[in-house]
Amino acid sequence: MENKKASWGDAFRLNWRAARIWFSQYPNMFYSAAADYGLKTILPYVTIWFSAQIIDEFTGNRDPQRLLKLVVLTLIVTTVMALLQAAAHRWFVSQRYTRNGRANKMYADKLLDMDYSVMDRQETYDLLTRVRNSGSWGAWGLVNINGSFEMLMEAVPGILGAVVLSVSMFTAKVPTHGNWLDHLGNPLVVLGVAVLLVALTALSAHLTNHANHIMSIQDRNFALGNRTFNFFGWTIISDRSRALDFRAYRQDKICADYLAGNDGYSWNSISGKKARGVCGIMWGTARVVDKLFIGVIYGYVCLKAWAGAFGIGSVTQYIAAITALSRSVSLLLELLGRLRNNVSYLETTFEFFDLPHEMYQGSLTTEKRSDRQYQVEFRDVSFKYPGSDQWALRHVNMKFEVGRRLAVVGQNGSGKTTFIKLLCRLYDPTEGQILLNGIDIRKYNYQDYLAIFSVVFQDFQLLAFPLGQNVAAAKDYDPVRAEDCLRKAGFGDRLDSLPDGLETCLYREFDQKGVEISGGEAQKIAIARALYPDAPFIILDEPTAALDPIAEAEIYSKFDEIAGDKTAIYISHRLSSCRFCDDILVFDQGRVIQQGSHEELVADESGKYHALWHAQAQYYTKG
Numbered sequence: 001m002e003n004k005k006a007s008w009g010d011a012f013r014l015n016w017r018a019a020r021i022w023f024s025q026y027p028n029m030f031y032s033a034a035a036d037y038g039l040k041t042i043l044p045y046v047t048i049w050f051s052a053q054i055i056d057e058f059t060g061n062r063d064p065q066r067l068l069k070l071v072v073l074t075l076i077v078t079t080v081m082a083l084l085q086a087a088a089h090r091w092f093v094s095q096r097y098t099r100n101g102r103a104n105k106m107y108a109d110k111l112l113d114m115d116y117s118v119m120d121r122q123e124t125y126d127l128l129t130r131v132r133n134s135g136s137w138g139a140w141g142l143v144n145i146n147g148s149f150e151m152l153m154e155a156v157p158g159i160l161g162a163v164v165l166s167v168s169m170f171t172a173k174v175p176t177h178g179n180w181l182d183h184l185g186n187p188l189v190v191l192g193v194a195v196l197l198v199a200l201t202a203l204s205a206h207l208t209n210h211a212n213h214i215m216s217i218q219d220r221n222f223a224l225g226n227r228t229f230n231f232f233g234w235t236i237i238s239d240r241s242r243a244l245d246f247r248a249y250r251q252d253k254i255c256a257d258y259l260a261g262n263d264g265y266s267w268n269s270i271s272g273k274k275a276r277g278v279c280g281i282m283w284g285t286a287r288v289v290d291k292l293f294i295g296v297i298y299g300y301v302c303l304k305a306w307a308g309a310f311g312i313g314s315v316t317q318y319i320a321a322i323t324a325l326s327r328s329v330s331l332l333l334e335l336l337g338r339l340r341n342n343v344s345y346l347e348t349t350f351e352f353f354d355l356p357h358e359m360y361q362g363s364l365t366t367e368k369r370s371d372r373q374y375q376v377e378f379r380d381v382s383f384k385y386p387g388s389d390q391w392a393l394r395h396v397n398m399k400f401e402v403g404r405r406l407a408v409v410g411q412n413g414s415g416k417t418t419f420i421k422l423l424c425r426l427y428d429p430t431e432g433q434i435l436l437n438g439i440d441i442r443k444y445n446y447q448d449y450l451a452i453f454s455v456v457f458q459d460f461q462l463l464a465f466p467l468g469q470n471v472a473a474a475k476d477y478d479p480v481r482a483e484d485c486l487r488k489a490g491f492g493d494r495l496d497s498l499p500d501g502l503e504t505c506l507y508r509e510f511d512q513k514g515v516e517i518s519g520g521e522a523q524k525i526a527i528a529r530a531l532y533p534d535a536p537f538i539i540l541d542e543p544t545a546a547l548d549p550i551a552e553a554e555i556y557s558k559f560d561e562i563a564g565d566k567t568a569i570y571i572s573h574r575l576s577s578c579r580f581c582d583d584i585l586v587f588d589q590g591r592v593i594q595q596g597s598h599e600e601l602v603a604d605e606s607g608k609y610h611a612l613w614h615a616q617a618q619y620y621t622k623g
């Protein structure tokens with residue numbers, strides 16, 4: 001755990017980079033904060049200045065005309081400023097509420113932009129969890145920038161306003177009395193007082209910063225505790241799909257045990273003890289030093305007024321201005337400390353944002369062939385998952401033509417899904433080449449290439465939005481096409497029974513009238529969704545796993561209609577689903593050990609397919 005303080009260079013570089021990211025996407029967050037904090041800071045000085053003028057008039061000339069003018073002017077100026085500030089504050093608050101959501105959006109954008117192979121790693125998720133936790137628990141990292149900018153917008157106008165209002169206090173001439181009061185105007189005394197005030201301000205800010213630094217390190221040390229709490233204390237309790245297991249096995253007990261040693265913020269935790277001990281002492285001392293500062297100011301200003309350097313109105317002005325000056329300078333010093341404390345969190349954040357694209361991005365467009373003449377070839381392809389030394393695929397050679405039905409079979413772990421992931425370029429082969437119409441798929445524009453595939457993954461996800469939107473994966477959809485795809489996928493009868501047809505909401509999260517659907521129905525919708533874009537390839541990963549035998553038979557019998565003129569690839573470990581495919585690839589331990597039609601393969605009595613078929617046949621013969 002790096003507990004040492006970061007360099008100033010890093011502090012400015014990283015915070016500046018974070019600020020630029022925010023500003024480029026959400027400039028209004030900065031404008032609104034500048035308007036709100038700027039006005040809020042300047043307003044008291046304006047009031048102080050007018051009050052001093054009024055009091056001086058009271059204790060001086062007492063001219064009713066001028067007094068009236070001053071009072072009216074004070075009212076008008078301060079009212080207009082207060083109204084402007086109130087408006088700016090509303091604007092600022094509306095921006096501030098969106099801060100965490102916007103940060104999450106930036107993380108999500110990065111995740112979506114990443115190569116799938118990078119996103120799919122545990123380290124990537126660990127990094128993201130650390131980034132998000134430091135933001136949500138300690139407001140460190142990216143979201144820290146907004147608070148820092150607000151401090152800057154408070155400190156800088158604060159210092160400028162206070163200097164303007166207080167500089168004449170130091171320069172005011174003291175009339176000669178012939179006693180010790182004359183020394184008050186001595187430049188050395190003035191300098192001494194100024195230095196003392198600066199020293200007290202710096203001491204207070206240093207104590208506060210140091211205590212804050214110690215606490216910020218605690219925050220980092222409890223990253224694990226935060227994650228544990230987040231996951232056990234919330235995620236798994238609120239996850240509906242875990243609810244049954246959670247109750248049946250009372251998983252809260254094991255969660256509670258894990259949480260027990262990880263109480264990062266309770267009274268008896270390390271940070272609790274630090275807050276009561278060393279940090280508490282530093283924070284307390286800093287407040288005492290602040291009061292000393294006020295004492296020095298009162299003493300010096302009152303003595304100077306006593307000696308006749310200025311009137312009573314100016315006393316209130318100077319005391320208020322210099323107290324505010326100290327607050328603004330402390331704020332600025334606190335801000336500097338904060339920028340430095342944020343460094344380690346920003347390093348983690350940028351480690352995440354800088355995760356590189358590892359895949360070669362080609363530029364060729366895939367030909368949009370009206371005849372859909374595509375040919376795919378795996379040429380001696382081998383693949384290891386990143387960080388693994390096992391071959392998931394080894395020397396895979398195969399070819400297939402468009403319009404055909406290809407089945408990929410094999411036992412669990414034999415490499416079927418990996419084969420599909422490589423075909424869809426979620427990963428690139430470790431060795432060998434995959435060719436589309438004779439050209440290495442890496443040379444095609446990535447998005448173009450992806451667009452020729454529609455995949456129904458085994459763990460597909462539907463959203464709690466209207467059915468039609470789910471099928472189109474878009475808010476606006478073509479109802480005729482969506483309905484056609486649903487009917488092809490075997491969802492027609494159910495569609496006819498839905499109260500609002502395509503506009504019926506799935507699930508009830510967003511709509512009380514939403515419908516709950518079974519696993520099999522969901523799978524049909526997922527198949528319809530894959531048909532909607534009319535991509536030339538359709539890939540179904542265990543498409544019938546959640547279906548009952550009747551629904552399964554229905555899908556098979558309609559399979560030709562479903563796939564139409566598309567090339568269809570089926571992954572299955574149920575051999576019954578492969579019979580009607582033109583070509584069957586048999587995987588075993590990462591290798592393609594057989595390829596051919598059902599009849600050919602089942603006839604080869606020494607082959608794996610024959611053995612698997614007969615092992616499973618008992619389930620099918622009855623049907």
Ligand code: ADP
Pocket residue numbers: 120385386388392410411412413414415416417418419
């Ligand atoms: P199948 O789809 O036939 O069940 P997979 O293609 O999923 O098989 O898996 C092939 C091999 O690759 C297995 O040994 C599996 O453990 C391994 N594997 C799968 N996914 C990963 C991954 N993300 N990281 C490391 N190894 C993996």
